Amino acid sequence: MLKGIVTVSLKQDVLDPQGQAVLHSLQTLGFPEAQNVRIGKSIEVWLEESDSQKAESRLKEMCEALLVNSVIEDYSFEIVED
């Protein structure tokens, strides 16, 4: 079985209030070296598929159909054996 690991992040111009909240907490907790925080998603998808090229193209379709909101998010992925 193959596993796709999709990393979804907010586009650079999109505000990330959750990241700002975490940044503020880190600074309060004694980590002044933290300069910025952005929070995204890591989505693992297990695929009943042995051909990694086919898996790659299907995973791309999944990202575009459901996993990623391309208006505000960017994504990248890798396919690994699992």
Added chain:
Amino acid sequence: MLKGIVTVSLKQDVLDPQGQAVLHSLQTLGFPEAQNVRIGKSIEVWLEESDSQKAESRLKEMCEALLVNSVIEDYSFEIVED
């Protein structure tokens, strides 16, 4: 400046209803090869620090103090130039 990329995932035994919902949607949308989905977080932290070994140890402290709930989550991270 260095950037830490922390990937936080639910431990294997912890239920992931969000992942199950996405799995169900993928199957409904015509992706029967999707067998399982787990959803985690990808946290980018920019650090005012040039020593990557120091950055690594501080990032580990941040994970343990705030970013990760070690009761239900596992994490891994990498440090990159940014």
